[in-house]
Amino acid sequence: MSDEIRLDFQRSERVGFDEAILCARKSDAQLAAIMDRVLARGARCLMTRLEPDVFARIAPDYLERLDYDPVSRTAYLNWSPPVDIGEAQIVVVSAGSSDMPQAAEVIRTLTYLGVPTQQFIDIGVAGLWRLLERVEELKRFPVIVAVAGMDGALPSVLGGLVPGVIICLPTSTGYGVSNGGETALHAALASCAPGLAVVNIDNGYGAACAAFRALNMIRRAASANR
Incomplete structure:
Protein backbone atom coordinates (compact mmCIF):
# COMPACT_ATOMS: atom_id res chain seq x y z
CA MET A 1 0.00 0.00 0.00
CA SER A 2 2.85 2.42 0.77
CA ASP A 3 4.05 2.30 -2.84
CA GLU A 4 0.54 3.05 -4.14
CA ILE A 5 0.13 6.33 -2.28
CA ARG A 6 2.42 9.35 -2.51
CA LEU A 7 0.69 12.47 -1.21
CA ASP A 8 1.84 15.93 -2.26
CA PHE A 9 1.93 17.82 1.04
CA GLN A 10 4.04 20.63 -0.48
CA ARG A 11 1.56 21.57 -3.20
CA SER A 12 0.10 24.53 -1.31
CA GLU A 13 3.57 26.08 -1.04
CA ARG A 14 3.93 25.91 -4.83
CA VAL A 15 0.50 26.84 -6.16
CA GLY A 16 -1.45 28.21 -3.21
CA PHE A 17 -3.80 25.30 -2.48
CA ASP A 18 -3.34 21.75 -1.31
CA GLU A 19 -3.86 18.45 -3.08
CA ALA A 20 -7.38 17.07 -3.38
CA ILE A 21 -8.04 13.35 -3.25
CA LEU A 22 -10.02 11.93 -6.16
CA CYS A 23 -11.92 9.08 -4.53
CA ALA A 24 -13.37 7.54 -7.68
CA ARG A 25 -11.93 4.09 -8.43
CA LYS A 26 -9.94 3.99 -5.18
CA SER A 27 -10.48 1.03 -2.89
CA ASP A 28 -11.75 1.41 0.66
CA ALA A 29 -8.29 0.38 1.88
CA GLN A 30 -6.60 3.05 -0.23
CA LEU A 31 -8.93 5.75 1.06
CA ALA A 32 -8.32 4.67 4.66
CA ALA A 33 -4.54 4.74 4.11
CA ILE A 34 -4.77 8.23 2.61
CA MET A 35 -6.83 9.54 5.52
CA ASP A 36 -4.42 7.98 8.00
CA ARG A 37 -1.47 9.77 6.40
CA VAL A 38 -3.27 13.12 6.30
CA LEU A 39 -4.32 12.84 9.94
CA ALA A 40 -0.87 11.67 11.04
CA ARG A 41 0.60 14.91 9.71
CA GLY A 42 -2.14 17.01 11.29
CA ALA A 43 -3.01 18.13 7.76
CA ARG A 44 -6.33 18.45 5.98
CA CYS A 45 -7.65 17.48 2.58
CA LEU A 46 -10.56 17.80 0.22
CA MET A 47 -11.98 14.52 -1.03
CA THR A 48 -13.85 14.64 -4.35
CA ARG A 49 -16.15 12.19 -6.15
CA LEU A 50 -16.83 10.38 -2.91
CA GLU A 51 -20.01 8.45 -3.67
CA PRO A 52 -22.61 8.03 -0.90
CA ASP A 53 -22.26 4.24 -0.88
CA VAL A 54 -18.48 4.55 -0.45
CA PHE A 55 -18.91 7.12 2.32
CA ALA A 56 -21.33 4.76 4.05
CA ARG A 57 -18.54 2.17 4.28
CA ILE A 58 -16.00 4.49 5.89
CA ALA A 59 -15.04 3.33 9.36
CA PRO A 60 -16.70 5.23 12.24
CA ASP A 61 -13.30 6.35 13.59
CA TYR A 62 -12.96 8.75 10.65
CA LEU A 63 -16.47 10.17 10.61
CA GLU A 64 -15.99 12.77 13.33
CA ARG A 65 -13.20 14.30 11.23
CA LEU A 66 -15.23 14.33 8.00
CA ASP A 67 -17.70 16.90 6.69
CA TYR A 68 -19.59 15.16 3.87
CA ASP A 69 -22.00 16.53 1.27
CA PRO A 70 -23.79 13.94 -0.90
CA VAL A 71 -24.95 16.45 -3.55
CA SER A 72 -21.43 17.52 -4.51
CA ARG A 73 -19.94 14.16 -3.46
CA THR A 74 -17.22 15.98 -1.54
CA ALA A 75 -15.83 15.61 1.96
CA TYR A 76 -13.57 17.79 4.06
CA LEU A 77 -11.13 15.85 6.22
CA ASN A 78 -9.74 17.54 9.34
CA TRP A 79 -11.01 20.95 8.16
CA SER A 80 -12.17 23.91 10.19
CA PRO A 81 -14.03 26.85 8.63
CA PRO A 82 -12.01 30.07 8.48
CA VAL A 83 -13.05 33.07 10.54
CA ASP A 84 -14.12 36.35 8.93
CA ILE A 85 -13.72 35.47 5.24
CA GLY A 86 -15.34 38.69 4.02
CA GLU A 87 -17.71 39.30 1.14
CA ALA A 88 -18.13 36.97 -1.80
CA GLN A 89 -15.89 37.76 -4.79
Whole structure:
Protein backbone atom coordinates (compact mmCIF):
# COMPACT_ATOMS: atom_id res chain seq x y z
CA MET A 1 0.00 0.00 0.00
CA SER A 2 2.85 2.42 0.77
CA ASP A 3 4.05 2.30 -2.84
CA GLU A 4 0.54 3.05 -4.14
CA ILE A 5 0.13 6.33 -2.28
CA ARG A 6 2.42 9.35 -2.51
CA LEU A 7 0.69 12.47 -1.21
CA ASP A 8 1.84 15.93 -2.26
CA PHE A 9 1.93 17.82 1.04
CA GLN A 10 4.04 20.63 -0.48
CA ARG A 11 1.56 21.57 -3.20
CA SER A 12 0.10 24.53 -1.31
CA GLU A 13 3.57 26.08 -1.04
CA ARG A 14 3.93 25.91 -4.83
CA VAL A 15 0.50 26.84 -6.16
CA GLY A 16 -1.45 28.21 -3.21
CA PHE A 17 -3.80 25.30 -2.48
CA ASP A 18 -3.34 21.75 -1.31
CA GLU A 19 -3.86 18.45 -3.08
CA ALA A 20 -7.38 17.07 -3.38
CA ILE A 21 -8.04 13.35 -3.25
CA LEU A 22 -10.02 11.93 -6.16
CA CYS A 23 -11.92 9.08 -4.53
CA ALA A 24 -13.37 7.54 -7.68
CA ARG A 25 -11.93 4.09 -8.43
CA LYS A 26 -9.94 3.99 -5.18
CA SER A 27 -10.48 1.03 -2.89
CA ASP A 28 -11.75 1.41 0.66
CA ALA A 29 -8.29 0.38 1.88
CA GLN A 30 -6.60 3.05 -0.23
CA LEU A 31 -8.93 5.75 1.06
CA ALA A 32 -8.32 4.67 4.66
CA ALA A 33 -4.54 4.74 4.11
CA ILE A 34 -4.77 8.23 2.61
CA MET A 35 -6.83 9.54 5.52
CA ASP A 36 -4.42 7.98 8.00
CA ARG A 37 -1.47 9.77 6.40
CA VAL A 38 -3.27 13.12 6.30
CA LEU A 39 -4.32 12.84 9.94
CA ALA A 40 -0.87 11.67 11.04
CA ARG A 41 0.60 14.91 9.71
CA GLY A 42 -2.14 17.01 11.29
CA ALA A 43 -3.01 18.13 7.76
CA ARG A 44 -6.33 18.45 5.98
CA CYS A 45 -7.65 17.48 2.58
CA LEU A 46 -10.56 17.80 0.22
CA MET A 47 -11.98 14.52 -1.03
CA THR A 48 -13.85 14.64 -4.35
CA ARG A 49 -16.15 12.19 -6.15
CA LEU A 50 -16.83 10.38 -2.91
CA GLU A 51 -20.01 8.45 -3.67
CA PRO A 52 -22.61 8.03 -0.90
CA ASP A 53 -22.26 4.24 -0.88
CA VAL A 54 -18.48 4.55 -0.45
CA PHE A 55 -18.91 7.12 2.32
CA ALA A 56 -21.33 4.76 4.05
CA ARG A 57 -18.54 2.17 4.28
CA ILE A 58 -16.00 4.49 5.89
CA ALA A 59 -15.04 3.33 9.36
CA PRO A 60 -16.70 5.23 12.24
CA ASP A 61 -13.30 6.35 13.59
CA TYR A 62 -12.96 8.75 10.65
CA LEU A 63 -16.47 10.17 10.61
CA GLU A 64 -15.99 12.77 13.33
CA ARG A 65 -13.20 14.30 11.23
CA LEU A 66 -15.23 14.33 8.00
CA ASP A 67 -17.70 16.90 6.69
CA TYR A 68 -19.59 15.16 3.87
CA ASP A 69 -22.00 16.53 1.27
CA PRO A 70 -23.79 13.94 -0.90
CA VAL A 71 -24.95 16.45 -3.55
CA SER A 72 -21.43 17.52 -4.51
CA ARG A 73 -19.94 14.16 -3.46
CA THR A 74 -17.22 15.98 -1.54
CA ALA A 75 -15.83 15.61 1.96
CA TYR A 76 -13.57 17.79 4.06
CA LEU A 77 -11.13 15.85 6.22
CA ASN A 78 -9.74 17.54 9.34
CA TRP A 79 -11.01 20.95 8.16
CA SER A 80 -12.17 23.91 10.19
CA PRO A 81 -14.03 26.85 8.63
CA PRO A 82 -12.01 30.07 8.48
CA VAL A 83 -13.05 33.07 10.54
CA ASP A 84 -14.12 36.35 8.93
CA ILE A 85 -13.72 35.47 5.24
CA GLY A 86 -15.34 38.69 4.02
CA GLU A 87 -17.71 39.30 1.14
CA ALA A 88 -18.13 36.97 -1.80
CA GLN A 89 -15.89 37.76 -4.79
CA ILE A 90 -16.72 34.68 -6.84
CA VAL A 91 -20.23 33.96 -8.07
CA VAL A 92 -21.45 30.59 -9.32
CA VAL A 93 -24.19 30.91 -11.92
CA SER A 94 -26.07 27.78 -12.95
CA ALA A 95 -28.41 27.53 -15.91
CA GLY A 96 -30.76 25.09 -14.20
CA SER A 97 -31.33 23.28 -10.93
CA SER A 98 -30.34 20.07 -12.73
CA ASP A 99 -26.79 21.46 -12.68
CA MET A 100 -26.73 21.57 -8.87
CA PRO A 101 -24.28 18.67 -8.33
CA GLN A 102 -21.62 20.37 -10.48
CA ALA A 103 -22.32 23.82 -9.03
CA ALA A 104 -22.18 22.37 -5.53
CA GLU A 105 -18.77 20.86 -6.24
CA VAL A 106 -17.54 24.33 -7.20
CA ILE A 107 -18.96 25.94 -4.09
CA ARG A 108 -17.76 23.23 -1.72
CA THR A 109 -14.24 23.41 -3.17
CA LEU A 110 -14.10 27.19 -2.83
CA THR A 111 -15.52 26.99 0.69
CA TYR A 112 -12.79 24.52 1.60
CA LEU A 113 -10.22 26.97 0.20
CA GLY A 114 -11.64 29.76 2.34
CA VAL A 115 -13.27 31.73 -0.47
CA PRO A 116 -16.83 32.98 0.09
CA THR A 117 -19.16 32.56 -2.85
CA GLN A 118 -22.57 33.66 -3.97
CA GLN A 119 -24.81 31.50 -6.13
CA PHE A 120 -27.57 32.22 -8.61
CA ILE A 121 -29.53 29.10 -9.55
CA ASP A 122 -31.81 28.50 -12.53
CA ILE A 123 -31.07 31.62 -14.57
CA GLY A 124 -30.46 29.95 -17.91
CA VAL A 125 -31.18 31.66 -21.21
CA ALA A 126 -34.38 29.72 -21.92
CA GLY A 127 -35.98 32.35 -19.68
CA LEU A 128 -33.63 35.22 -20.50
CA TRP A 129 -35.39 37.64 -18.17
CA ARG A 130 -34.12 35.58 -15.21
CA LEU A 131 -30.54 36.32 -16.24
CA LEU A 132 -31.10 39.92 -17.30
CA GLU A 133 -32.57 40.89 -13.94
CA ARG A 134 -29.30 39.74 -12.30
CA VAL A 135 -26.84 41.39 -14.70
CA GLU A 136 -26.11 44.45 -12.57
CA GLU A 137 -25.35 42.23 -9.57
CA LEU A 138 -23.14 39.96 -11.66
CA LYS A 139 -21.08 42.89 -12.95
CA ARG A 140 -19.58 43.48 -9.52
CA PHE A 141 -17.94 40.06 -9.26
CA PRO A 142 -14.36 39.77 -10.57
CA VAL A 143 -14.75 36.02 -11.19
CA ILE A 144 -17.78 34.09 -12.44
CA VAL A 145 -18.18 30.34 -12.82
CA ALA A 146 -20.92 29.66 -15.39
CA VAL A 147 -22.41 26.19 -15.09
CA ALA A 148 -24.53 24.94 -17.99
CA GLY A 149 -25.50 21.78 -19.84
CA MET A 150 -27.94 21.28 -22.75
CA ASP A 151 -26.83 23.74 -25.49
CA GLY A 152 -24.44 25.49 -23.09
CA ALA A 153 -25.58 28.98 -24.11
CA LEU A 154 -25.29 30.66 -20.71
CA PRO A 155 -21.52 31.37 -20.73
CA SER A 156 -21.64 33.01 -24.17
CA VAL A 157 -24.50 35.30 -23.14
CA LEU A 158 -22.70 36.22 -19.92
CA GLY A 159 -19.52 36.88 -21.90
CA GLY A 160 -21.29 39.65 -23.78
CA LEU A 161 -22.79 41.27 -20.69
CA VAL A 162 -20.30 41.29 -17.82
CA PRO A 163 -16.59 42.21 -17.54
CA GLY A 164 -15.31 39.64 -15.05
CA VAL A 165 -13.27 36.51 -15.62
CA ILE A 166 -15.72 33.83 -16.81
CA ILE A 167 -14.93 30.16 -16.30
CA CYS A 168 -17.24 27.84 -18.22
CA LEU A 169 -18.22 24.56 -16.60
CA PRO A 170 -20.12 22.44 -19.15
CA THR A 171 -22.27 19.75 -17.57
CA SER A 172 -23.62 16.42 -18.74
CA THR A 173 -27.19 17.63 -18.18
CA GLY A 174 -29.36 17.25 -21.27
CA TYR A 175 -31.05 14.96 -23.75
CA GLY A 176 -30.06 13.22 -26.97
CA VAL A 177 -27.50 15.21 -28.93
CA SER A 178 -26.41 16.97 -25.77
CA ASN A 179 -24.28 13.82 -25.71
CA GLY A 180 -23.28 13.78 -22.07
CA GLY A 181 -22.09 17.39 -22.06
CA GLU A 182 -20.11 17.38 -25.32
CA THR A 183 -22.46 19.88 -26.95
CA ALA A 184 -22.09 22.30 -24.02
CA LEU A 185 -18.32 21.82 -24.07
CA HIS A 186 -18.08 22.50 -27.80
CA ALA A 187 -20.36 25.54 -27.45
CA ALA A 188 -18.06 27.00 -24.81
CA LEU A 189 -14.95 26.29 -26.86
CA ALA A 190 -16.53 27.78 -30.00
CA SER A 191 -18.11 30.77 -28.23
CA CYS A 192 -18.15 34.10 -30.05
CA ALA A 193 -17.79 35.83 -26.67
CA PRO A 194 -14.01 36.44 -26.39
CA GLY A 195 -11.91 35.53 -23.40
CA LEU A 196 -13.86 32.66 -21.86
CA ALA A 197 -11.95 29.95 -20.01
CA VAL A 198 -13.31 26.41 -20.25
CA VAL A 199 -12.84 23.32 -18.08
CA ASN A 200 -13.81 19.74 -18.80
CA ILE A 201 -17.34 18.33 -18.57
CA ASP A 202 -18.65 18.13 -14.97
CA ASN A 203 -15.26 19.22 -13.59
CA GLY A 204 -16.53 21.42 -10.77
CA TYR A 205 -13.30 20.95 -8.83
CA GLY A 206 -11.23 22.17 -11.78
CA ALA A 207 -13.51 25.17 -12.31
CA ALA A 208 -13.19 26.11 -8.65
CA CYS A 209 -9.40 25.87 -8.77
CA ALA A 210 -9.30 28.06 -11.89
CA ALA A 211 -11.51 30.62 -10.15
CA PHE A 212 -9.32 30.49 -7.06
CA ARG A 213 -6.13 31.05 -9.09
CA ALA A 214 -7.70 34.00 -10.90
CA LEU A 215 -8.92 35.59 -7.68
CA ASN A 216 -5.53 35.11 -6.02
CA MET A 217 -3.81 37.00 -8.84
CA ILE A 218 -6.45 39.76 -8.76
CA ARG A 219 -5.91 40.14 -5.02
CA ARG A 220 -2.14 40.12 -5.43
CA ALA A 221 -2.28 42.83 -8.09
CA ALA A 222 -4.60 44.95 -5.97
CA SER A 223 -2.30 44.60 -2.96
CA ALA A 224 0.78 45.57 -5.02
CA ASN A 225 -0.95 48.72 -6.25
CA ARG A 226 -1.83 50.03 -2.82
